Amino acid sequence: MEPWRKEVHKIGDRVIGETLVFLDGTQWVCRIGECAIGKLITDAMIYDYMKRRTDNNWTEAAVALINAGGIRASIVRGNLTYAKLLDTLPFSETYDLVELSGKHLLQAMEFSVASLKSPFLQYSGIKATIDLDGPKYHRVSNVSVRCADCVVPHYRPLERNQFYKVVLPSFACEGGDGYKMIKKNARRHVKGRVDTDVLQDYLSVFSPVFIESEGNIIVHASRKIVDEIKTLYPKPATESI
Numbered sequence: 001m002e003p004w005r006k007e008v009h010k011i012g013d014r015v016i017g018e019t020l021v022f023l024d025g026t027q028w029v030c031r032i033g034e035c036a037i038g039k040l041i042t043d044a045m046i047y048d049y050m051k052r053r054t055d056n057n058w059t060e061a062a063v064a065l066i067n068a069g070g071i072r073a074s075i076v077r078g079n080l081t082y083a084k085l086l087d088t089l090p091f092s093e094t095y096d097l098v099e100l101s102g103k104h105l106l107q108a109m110e111f112s113v114a115s116l117k118s119p120f121l122q123y124s125g126i127k128a129t130i131d132l133d134g135p136k137y138h139r140v141s142n143v144s145v146r147c148a149d150c151v152v153p154h155y156r157p158l159e160r161n162q163f164y165k166v167v168l169p170s171f172a173c174e175g176g177d178g179y180k181m182i183k184k185n186a187r188r189h190v191k192g193r194v195d196t197d198v199l200q201d202y203l204s205v206f207s208p209v210f211i212e213s214e215g216n217i218i219v220h221a222s223r224k225i226v227d228e229i230k231t232l233y234p235k236p237a238t239e240s241i
Contacts, residue, residue, distance in 0.1 A: 012083030017203030020210045023075040025088055027233040030068040031120045034217040037075060037088065038122025040209060041066055041195075044202035045095045045167040046124050048193060061097055061165035062148035063125035065108070067177045070169055071122070080203065082196075089195045093169040098186040102145075103160040107181045110137045116225070116232055119177035123216055127155055132221040142218075163187060169195070 023037040024030070030038055045064035053060040073087040100108070109128065112121040114136050125146035131139050144155035145164060168182065170191070175183035192198075203209070221229070 012081060012086070014082045015079045016082055016085065016200050017080040017207035017209065019075055019077055019080055020208045021212075022077055023209075023211065025071045025074040026236060027068070028235045030071050030122065031233055032116075032229050033120075033219045034213060034215070035068075035071075035122060036211040036213070037071055038066060038068065039124065039211050039214070039216075041071070041089075041199065042122055042124030042167075044199050047202050047205075048095065048198045049097065049165075049167055057148045058150070058153060059148050061125075061167045062146040062153065063105075063123070063164055064095075064167040065121045065123055065126075065172070066169055067112075067119040067172050067179070068122060069119050069177055070171065080207070082200075085196055085199055089199065091171070091195075093171055093195050095167050095192040095195055095198055096170050096173045097188070097190040097192060098166055098168060098173055098182065099163045099188040100166050100182065100186055101160065102158045102162050102164065104181050104185040105145075105164055105166065106140065106143060106158060106160065108179055109140045109143070111178060111181065113139050116228055119179070127216045129218045130220065132219065132225045167192070 021036065023040060024035050025037040029035040042064040045066070046059060046061065049061045050059040070091065070093065071088060072090055075084055075088060109121060112118050113130050113132065116132070127142070127144045128140055129142040131141070143158040145158050146153055146155055148165065171177065172179045172182055173186065173189060
């Protein structure tokens with residue numbers, strides 16, 4: 001039993017990268033707006049498909065989404081071990097590729113903010129404004145999507161009838177967390193690689209990381225909504241940053 005335990009600790013203690021900034025994965029942050037760890041994960045998802053592109057585009061998919069409920073822990077500054085990565089992504093999901101119309105992509109985004117308990121989405125390759133005081137399913141506006149078929153990546157207004165290649169966790173692709181519109185309307189679904197493998201590969205190239213807020217998700221909320229959020233997702237009394 002002891003040799004087995006030592007081997008487990010050896011695997012968990014293996015350093016796979018370094019972060020120079022605190023990667024906040026708390027509900028207080030990731031379920032109500034853009035968070036650093038969500039940006040890291042979705043950027044890694046894009047990088048994984050960029051390496052496996054099948055045409056002349058700069059990437060196979062320029063958009064990645066992850067439901068905040070799939071992010072389970074923060075990562076403090078310093079060495080990032082395999083054990084810390086497993087704490088953050090404990091479900092061994094795969095990051096799959098689907099094709100969704102702009103209409104159904106927007107529907108998923110609206111669902112993610114339909115209530116304060118909704119499974120908020122973290123993005124890479126999308127910019128949007130969210131008004132939490134707006135009418136239900138009419139809270140997302142100014143949506144622009146990063147192009148994959150361009151020489152220099154830039155953002156274009158979302159087109160409802162255009163199909164987009166989107167990378168998502170397998171749980172969401174199968175309709176988990178209420179995202180039934182994805183499973184029902186995806187034109188294509190290709191199974192991807194395991195989440196922790198994707199992150200390890202990304203960190204092997206881009207470590208140390210220093211994720212900054214890019215303002216891709218702009219959230220507006222009244223004082224009343226902010227107070228409700230504080231009740232639902234209390235800010236931790238102390239954070240080891």
